[in-house]
Amino acid sequence: MGGGVVLSLERLDRILELDPENLTITVEPGVVTARIDEEARRFGLFYPPDPASVESCSIGGNVAVGAGGARAVKYGTTRDYVLGLEAVLPDGETLHIGGKNVKDASGYHLKDLFIGSEGTLGVITRITLRLVPRPEREVVLLAPFPSIHEAARAVTAILRARVVPAAAEFMDDVTIEAARRYLGRDLPGGPAAGAYVFVELDGRDLDAEMERVAEVVQDHGALDVLAAEDPGQRDRLWESRRCLGEALRAWGRQLGKADVVVPRARVPELVEAVRQAGRRHGLVAANFGHAGDGNVHVNFLREDLSEADWAERLPRALDEVMEAVRRLGGLPSGEHGIGVLKKPHLQRFLPERALALMASIKAAFDPLGILNPGKVV
Ligand SMILES: Cc1cc2nc3c(=O)[nH]c(=O)nc-3n(C[C@H](O)[C@H](O)[C@H](O)COP(=O)(O)OP(=O)(O)OC[C@H]3O[C@@H](n4cnc5c(N)ncnc54)[C@H](O)[C@@H]3O)c2cc1C
Known part of the structure; x- marks a missing residue:
């Protein structure tokens, strides 16, 4: 980086409107992501994207990187919730794209270009997001397996058994050991556990789904199945997964x-x-x-x-x-x-023509290359 201006959007942090008729929420980009679901909850609604940084990251950052989270398996990522955007272009003009319409077959989806553009095309200043009805119940199951092979096969089998979990997460043996050292207590499955699978189910009639998941994981070699519905117990089951950022840093x-x-x-x-x-x-x-x-x-x-x-x-x-x-x-x-660090990898993965098209999109929005220069393309 050869110098530049840092733009902080931290104080653009207002929730502007929750529209319960159209199931939308309109916010400024500096709103901390967790606040969106807190607001939705008051109306019996739900904002599913849940990056692990949800308590500290901003919705503007989520849109700019197309953030995902554990619930992507059922609900998709941030991209699937953005209905409308306001963005300031590099020449200072403000662009409004989309709105509260659920469907849009009206020309190229410029909105989708902004999602995941990592601040290279414009500064996002307002976002309208889709909300969904809040599920009535949530349960978490944790199944330890002897190895990652059985664990991965079990996850595929759960999906094939016509259960769509809200989340299906895994940990390998080294991450289990990191969590055990960090939390300072024995974890489910004991020393025989070579992998964990966490399954979160949500909806109304979950008992049959829970039974089905328990059957499938046992058929695939699970050493045990633990389940929790009470919020405190759910947090306890998720603890070994959620502590991994700190646990791996403490060890490594x-x-x-x-x-x-x-x-x-x-x-x-x-x-x-x-x-x-x-x-x-x-x-x-x-x-x-x-x-x-x-x-x-x-x-x-x-x-x-x-x-x-x-x-x-x-x-x-x-x-x-x-x-x-x-x-x-x-x-x-x-x-x-992608940012700066993964740019060489992107060049290895994408065809030259695709990279050239990305470069021409960047040039069309930002001919002087003043926004996040050197990132992505
Ligand atoms: C502990 C931890 C856990 C994480 N877990 C996840 C996870 O589960 N899933 C996941 O996807 N990511 C995860 N992340 C990565 C990161 O938190 C997310 O990607 C998040 O979406 C970034 O938001 P931010 O507010 O921190 O953005 P920043 O880091 O501030 O910005 C990210 C990029 O977007 C650009 N940008 C920010 N705001 C705007 C705007 N308004 N307009 C235009 N460009 C903008 C910035 O210039 C930058 O290029 C995690 C990070 C941490 C530290």
């Missing part, structure tokens, strides 16, 4: 991360490839993420490596991971975006 000191996505059934192959890359470069590899949509958060742990060794080994290991992702038919980012 510094982390080398990737947020890759592969077709769902190829998650075990990816996890194996990540482990092999770790072994080849002397790094502990930890994997967790969204089993329901194949989005894996890969972490290499620095532990007590010197700065020089870490700087040499990590890029090689990450490069091998990206090569495996490409071979498995995946993409370099599932939900965190």
Whole structure:
């Protein structure tokens, strides 16, 4: 970066309108994401996208990166909820796109270009989001498995059993160990647990679905099945998954991360490839993420490596991971975006013509290249 102006939208933080007739909410971009669902809840409505950073990130940032979350498997990502946008273009003109209409077959979807554009096309200053009716019940099931292979097969089998979970998350053996060390207590499945699957179900008549999920995971080798409906107990079940940011940092000191996505059934192959890359470069590899949509958060742990060794080994290991992702038919980012660091990977994954089209879209919106220069394209 060669200097520039930093624009903070933190104080554009008003919820402007909740329209219960049209099931929409209109907000400014600096609203902290968690506030949107809190507001929706007051009207019996629901805003499902739930990035793990929901208590600290902004809705403008979510739209700008097309953020996902655990509930993407049933409800989709931020992209699926944006109905309308106001954006200030690089020449200072304000553009209004979309509104409260649910359907739109009226020309190119410029709105969708802004979603995931990472601030490179315009500054988003107002957002209208779709809300959905709030589910009456929520339950969480946690199933420990001997290995990631049984766990991944179980997730696919749940979906094939005509159950659409709100969330289906996994942790591998290293992340379970990280959580155990961090929380300082025994975790479900004990030392035999080589992987966890978390399933969140929501709706009205959940008893039959819970039974079905329990049957399927047991048929696929689950060591146990724990279920919770009470909010406190649900939080307790999710705790090992939710503490992972801190738990991995406490163990690894510094982390080398990737947020890759592969077709769902190829998650075990990816996890194996990540482990092999770790072994080849002397790094502990930890994997967790969204089993329901194949989005894996890969972490290499620095532990007590010197700065020089870490700087040499990590890029090689990450490069091998990206090569495996490409071979498995995946993409370099599932939900965190491209930014500056993943630009070389994008160039490896997308056809030249696609990259050229992206560059011409950027040039059409921002011919002087003043917005987030050097990002994405
Ligand atoms: C602990 C933790 C957990 C996370 N979990 C998830 C997860 O589960 N799922 C997920 O998808 N991500 C996750 N993330 C990544 C990140 O929090 C999200 O991607 C979030 O959407 C970014 O929002 P932000 O407000 O922090 O945006 P920022 O980081 O401030 O901005 C992100 C990008 O958007 C641009 N931008 C921001 N606001 C605007 C605007 N109004 N107009 C135009 N451009 C704008 C910025 O320039 C930047 O390029 C996580 C991050 C952390 C730290």
